[in-house]
Amino acid sequence: MPDDPLPTHAGPFALGTFRAGRAPFPGLVTGARVRDLSDLVPSVRALVEDWDSRLPRLTALAARTDGTWHDLPDLDVLAPIEPGQILQSGANYRKHVVDLVAAEKESLHGATPEDARADAERMMDERIRSGVPYVFLGSPRAMCGPYDDIVLPALGEQHDWELELALVIGKAGRNIAEADAYDHVAAYTVCNDLTTRDRLYRPDLKAIGTDWFTAKNADTFLPTGPFLVPAAFVGDPGDLRITLRHNGIVRQDESTKDMIFDIPRLIAYVSTTTTLRPGDLLLTGSPAGNGAHWGVFLKPGDLIEAEITGLGQQRNTVRSSQA
Structure with a gap:
């Protein structure tokens, strides 16, 4: 843990994965204390896969003092x-997309700022x-992890942030009706979906277009947590x-x-395309204020601090892959 105020969470408890020494363990977080759950389950994923029956037991456990804390x-x-799966939503915040479209209409089509x-x-x-x-x-x-270093890949220069609310599926389903959707959500967490902007398009394969794999999937490019709430x-x-x-x-505040x-x-x-299963992660998009908007991109030594109401805070230092 960094020497900063403890990350806070909504409600009486949250869940996470921790390490004290060598082996990671699933933990139940109540404020500044963590109950080791490895005597009950092998992982947080195992809790989510049996969410409906586990949640009442976790609620009772949070009020007890037995076990390893x-x-x-x-x-x-x-x-x-x-x-399991990581599903990521793009272009899903109105102001963000309006800014992008308006800028394109001005620069490429000569529209006035108001008309654009x-x-x-x-x-x-x-x-x-x-x-x-x-x-x-x-x-x-x-x-x-939420406090790990972000390691910039050797290729590309325009490394950007995109803070997002993410949800964890706790109940399987296919062709889920909107009215039933929240029944399938176990918990929420924080994700920062980093992107190398100048690696997003392949100049050698213009007909294919974007290269999401290279631009978004470098090691450490998805700081997640600290908790599942x-x-x-x-x-x-x-x-x-x-x-x-x-x-x-402050770069994003929405x-x-x-x-x-x-x-x-x-x-x-x-869910019309893929069966959602417990443990799948769905990112819901990022609001206005990424680095491309400000004309500022991540450099070694930078500090990113991010939070979403009730879900805790992230704190990541940026470093070069050559360091």
Whole structure:
């Protein structure tokens, strides 16, 4: 743990993966204390895979003092879960996408700022009414812990941040109705979906277009956690504050209210293609304020501090792969 204030979580407890010495273990977090759950389950993933029956037992366990307990500051905090699929939503915050579309209309089509923004807003309103989400797959190998160093790959220069609310599936389903979507959510966590912008498009394969694998899946490019906070404790996930600071400067500061497609629509959409299973991770998109917007990208020595209401805080130092 870094020498900073303890990460906070909504509700009476949260879950995570920790290390005290060599072997990682699943833990139940209550404030500044962590109960080792390895006497009960091998991993947090195992808890999520039996979520409906485990949640009442975890609630009872949080009020007890038996078992092995650790002080949170004495532990290494790892990514809280090893997921199945990682499904990632792109272009899902209205203001963010309006900014991008308006900038393109100005630079490429000569529109005035006022006309460009008005056109972009009309496009987003229509997308909300009749469009569908844009979702792609990420690699679990990109994940790292909430306090780990972000290691910049040797290729590319425009390394960017994208803070996102992520949900963990706790109940399997296919073709899930929007009205039933929240029944399939076990918990929420924090993800920072980093992207190397100048590696996003392949100049040698213009007909194919984007290269999501190279741009988004470098090792350490998905800091996750610190905790999984059970959905019942989070309140309205459509009204959480997403805040990211880069070297102490606030770069992203937005409510999840600004999502174009809310969580039920995202779950319903992805489940028409793939069966969702317990342990799958679904990222819901990133709001305005990434590095491309500011014209600032990550460099060795930078500090990223990120948080979402009730889910805890991340703190990552950036370093070069050559260090």
